[in-house]
Amino acid sequence: MSKKFEETVFEYNKTIQRGELILVEYTSSEPIHLVVYLxxxxxxxxxxxxxxxxxADQLHVLKAHLKFAGINTKLIDEAQVIKLGGAITTGSVLERISLTLEPSVMKNEFVKILKQLAEKHDYFVRIGLGTEKLIKLLSEDPATLEAFFGSMVRPLLGYEKSTGVVFMNTGIIREDIVQEAEEIASRVFEVKLEEGEITxxxxxxxxxxxxxxxxxxxxQELQEYFASVE
Structure with missing residues (x-):
């Protein structure tokens, strides 16, 4: 069953076009580490x-949850990583960007890394983890938050060298900010855990x-499957 589920998800992923921005919404109750691993x-x-x-070290949290579940974390250990804030080195860190920088400066540092990746690869995927923590920090100043969306989010929609997948815990940020993110995204998925099932x-x-x-x-079935395949 788990293998068939995985194959179904894999086939769907092939329909996603270059340049799309995918938003995956969840709350603190969902085992999002399994979704990221998928x-x-x-x-x-x-x-x-x-x-x-x-x-803010969200990758470290996800890796720890995978290890507790008995799942091999090699995919994370070998992954290329841009760190925004946080102090724990997880994966192969290419660049560290301070969360205290102005959005315009943060954007310049971020874009520099993306350009380097674009020179190396015809196409690559960006996976954003802990986005809600950055948004929560920036939401104290509406102008700064808008600068973030205007400089680092909207411009990458339609960038055909890359597709973005952003995981966002909607339980800890305001509803109007969630709606702003949903408006920009080309696809939005909600992940729920109910009665032991991930939907x-x-x-x-x-x-x-x-x-x-x-x-x-x-x-539980998906977790056990992942623990057995690596």
């Missing part, structure tokens, strides 16, 4: 280069016939 397995299988944007629901898609569709699997 994405990493897909990228490895398809030989797609990727970079993880690790905000993926399509909130938004460029393919309108997908709206509201769901895909579910037992969380």
């Amino acid at each position: 994405l990493l397995r897909y990228l490895k299988k398809e030989n797609i280069p990727f970079i993880i944007i690790d905000i 993926f629901r399509v909130v938004k898609s460029i393919n309108f016939n997908e709206h509201g569709k769901t895909l579910s699997i037992k969380a």
Whole structure:
């Protein structure tokens, strides 16, 4: 069952176009480490280069949860990482960017790394973890928050050298900010854990016939499958 579920997700991922911005919403109750690991397995299988944007050590938290579940963390250990804030080195860190910088300076540092990756790869995927922590920090100043969306989020929508997948804990940021992010994203998925099942629901898609569709699997079954395949 888990293998079939994984294959279904992998086939769907192939429909995502270059330049899209994918938003994955969850709360603190969901085992998001399993969802991130599922994405990493897909990228490895398809030989797609990727970079993880690790905000405030969220990657360390996800890696720890995977280890507790008995899942091999080699995919994370070998991943290229840009760290925004935080102090714990997880993966192969290419650059560290302070969260105290102005959005324009932060953008320049971030874009510099993306350009280097674009020179090395025809196409790569950006995976944003802990985005809600940065947004929560910036939301104290509406002008600074808008500068963040205007300089680091909207410009990358449609950038065909790369696709962005942003994981966001919507339980700790304001609803209006969530809606702003949903408006920008080309696809939005909601992850829920209910009665032991992880359910993926399509909130938004460029393919309108997908709206509201769901895909579910037992969380324990998926965790045990991941622990057995590596």
